Amino acid sequence: MISTKLDLTGLHASRLSGLLQPAFYVREIPIYGDLVLAPMDSYSDLPFRLICRELGSAMSYTEFVNVVNLQGRGKPQTVTAMKLKYDPTERPMTFQIYGYDEDLLVETAIRLQDLGPDIIDINMGCYVKDIARRGAGSGMLLYPDKIARVFSRLSKSLRVPVTGKIRLGWDDTKRNHVQVAKILEDNGASLIAVHGRTKAQAYQGSADWDAIAEVKQAVKIPVLGNGDVRTVADIARIKAHTGCDGVMIARAAIGNPWIFTRKDRDQVTPAEKIAVMRRHLALNLDFYGAQLGLLLFRKHAARYVQNLTGEEKPRVELFAVNTLAEFDRAVAELEILSRVVEPA
Numbered sequence: 001m002i003s004t005k006l007d008l009t010g011l012h013a014s015r016l017s018g019l020l021q022p023a024f025y026v027r028e029i030p031i032y033g034d035l036v037l038a039p040m041d042s043y044s045d046l047p048f049r050l051i052c053r054e055l056g057s058a059m060s061y062t063e064f065v066n067v068v069n070l071q072g073r074g075k076p077q078t079v080t081a082m083k084l085k086y087d088p089t090e091r092p093m094t095f096q097i098y099g100y101d102e103d104l105l106v107e108t109a110i111r112l113q114d115l116g117p118d119i120i121d122i123n124m125g126c127y128v129k130d131i132a133r134r135g136a137g138s139g140m141l142l143y144p145d146k147i148a149r150v151f152s153r154l155s156k157s158l159r160v161p162v163t164g165k166i167r168l169g170w171d172d173t174k175r176n177h178v179q180v181a182k183i184l185e186d187n188g189a190s191l192i193a194v195h196g197r198t199k200a201q202a203y204q205g206s207a208d209w210d211a212i213a214e215v216k217q218a219v220k221i222p223v224l225g226n227g228d229v230r231t232v233a234d235i236a237r238i239k240a241h242t243g244c245d246g247v248m249i250a251r252a253a254i255g256n257p258w259i260f261t262r263k264d265r266d267q268v269t270p271a272e273k274i275a276v277m278r279r280h281l282a283l284n285l286d287f288y289g290a291q292l293g294l295l296l297f298r299k300h301a302a303r304y305v306q307n308l309t310g311e312e313k314p315r316v317e318l319f320a321v322n323t324l325a326e327f328d329r330a331v332a333e334l335e336i337l338s339r340v341v342e343p344a
């Protein structure tokens with residue numbers, strides 16, 4: 001349990017500003033908000049998820065977890081266990097898992113319910129070669145019958161809703177997003193998140209929002225549109241273009257979790273950035289301990305301070321901090337400098 005005090009201003013603000021009605025439901029679970037932080041391996045850990053939730057992301061997804069690492073009785077160990085930890089304020093909390101062995105996927109999902117997630121999500125989008133070519137992640141898209149079996153079994157045996165995150169297909173010649181979406185719905189899935197690229201594309205080209213619209217039109221369950229939402233204007237554009245129920249944001253949230261308050265990077269003041277960075281660092285220290293917490297914070301720090309100031313020296317100091325006190329000292333210097341560049 002995280003001891004650092006929670007600042008729920010963003011979350012409450014998003015609920016109070018006309019979002020008293022849920023944006024959509026995952027089966028019976030109301031989702032209060034239309035923006036969702038995407039699962040991101042080595043980024044969407046508990047500290048970063050909390051930051052995003054406090055700023056308005058409407059639900060939480062863990063980074064993907066390999067079911068092979070969850071075998072055996074008892075609690076999962078170390079690194080994997082950390083990925084499945086969550087704070088009660090994150091609910092609705094989704095555990096995302098992947099695997100190629102369908103029995104293992106189903107058995108693991110059933111067992112994971114003991115850890116209290118609200119939703120289990122199956123990753124069918126990961127393009128990494130070693131994962132996809134074994135039929136896991138986006139590799140599952142090559143086997144629609146297997147998807148049908150896995151979701152049929154899961155929806156019958158789980159107490160919690162099951163959802164899926166997909167790409168558009170293996171490659172351009174094997175696009176099957178509409179077929180897969182219908183299979184998911186017919187076999188009990190309660191939500192589909194669609195990244196508008198094929199496996200072969202990885203991150204090349206641009207996300208095909210027309211294809212996300214095709215999925216939305218093909219099913220009645222909620223659809224999260226995902227891919228290339230970089231700005232607040234993009235949020236409105238993807239919603240208008242696809243009719244999706246919510247928008248899932250990955251890369252654009254790194255260094256700019258304020259996207260969930262519908263603010264672009266250049267609308268966030270240096271003071272706001274520093275306050276959130278400090279909280280993120282404190283959460284990291286609390287969750288991982290001093291050494292690992294600092295190490296893992298640095299990649300976020302680099303993204304937070306992008307465009308903060310042209311000065312190199314305080315930036316370097318910010319990355320080299322070893323304690324919160326050192327962070328405060330580096331920031332004090334930054335604040336003096338940032339007054340010069342703070343928007344009028």
Ligand SMILES: Cc1cc2nc3c(=O)[nH]c(=O)nc-3n(C[C@H](O)[C@H](O)[C@H](O)COP(=O)(O)O)c2cc1C
Nearest residue numbers: 038039040041063064165195227228229249250251
């Ligand atoms: C560093 C990184 C890690 C990712 N890890 C996962 C993951 O664990 N599970 C998943 O479903 N997608 C993962 N993704 C894909 C994102 O969830 C998302 O589908 C993709 O980045 C497109 O959205 P974006 O254009 O908003 O970045 C990852 C993406 C990035 C950049």
